[in-house]
Amino acid sequence: MSPTQSTVLVVDDEQDVADLYTMWLQDDYRVQSVYEGETALDVLDESVDVVLLDRRMPGQSGDEVLSRIREQDLDCRVVMVTAVKPDFDILEMGFDDYIVKPVSKDDLHEIVSRMLTRVDYDTKLQQFYSLVSKRAVLEAEKDAQTLEASEEYAELTDEIEALRSEVDSTRSELSDHEDFVGAFQDL
CATH class of the missing domain: 1.20.58 (Methane Monooxygenase Hydroxylase; Chain G, domain 1)
Incomplete structure (x- = not known):
């Protein structure tokens, strides 16, 4: 899979954070940013390879978005990128990786590449x-x-x-x- 053909969806209610992640990744991937969970579900389709998903958002939380992604059986990797420290509740969640903010540009590139x-x-x-x-x-x-x-x-x-x-x-x-x-x- 060619990185330039890969699509990353950034979902974070903090617009500045989502836009920063997009800026960091846009030279290597097709990147789309959305700022709420419901919008993420509206734009998410089979073309998305990786979702960078904030966990704590108003409206539909990242946990709820993750559940809906898995219910729809979409073939994408989901990385929780969040300020929420992991606890035992993550054992039942269907994400592919979990990283705690703050995240560096290098960390973000590494996780998407992985x-x-x-x-x-x-x-x-x-x-x-x-x-x-x-x-x-x-x-x-x-x-x-x-x-x-x-x-x-x-x-x-x-x-x-x-x-x-x-x-x-x-x-x-x-x-x-x-x-x-x-x-x-x-x-």
Whole structure:
């Protein structure tokens, strides 16, 4: 996934904060800012890859927005970026990461990059397992001579090996155990 093709939605009722995050990220991503939860849900669609979500907002809180995002089964990563210190209530929340304000420009870039790496890994891993499954079905139904003579089977095997290399490469980009575990939880 190319960063310039990735879309980040910043949701924070403090307009200055949301605009600052947007300014920090706009050179590397498509960024949209909204200043309330209800508006975030109105603009959120499949094009959004990462949501940076404030937790404490008037009207619809970040917690409520997060619940609605997960209910809609949107395929985006949600990072709570908030001044609210985490407590045990976060165990039941469906966010992908949680960072406490204040946040630096470098921290924001790092978290968005990490979330996009996880998205990329998830996609590649799902494709890989789909192709491996297809190969296993063919191997169970066809004899070795038929498989060896098949151009389609050779292309499938080549595609599996290329994707295996991409998956391994992306996995190495996952910087720590939490990223790796998080990526598998997403699956």
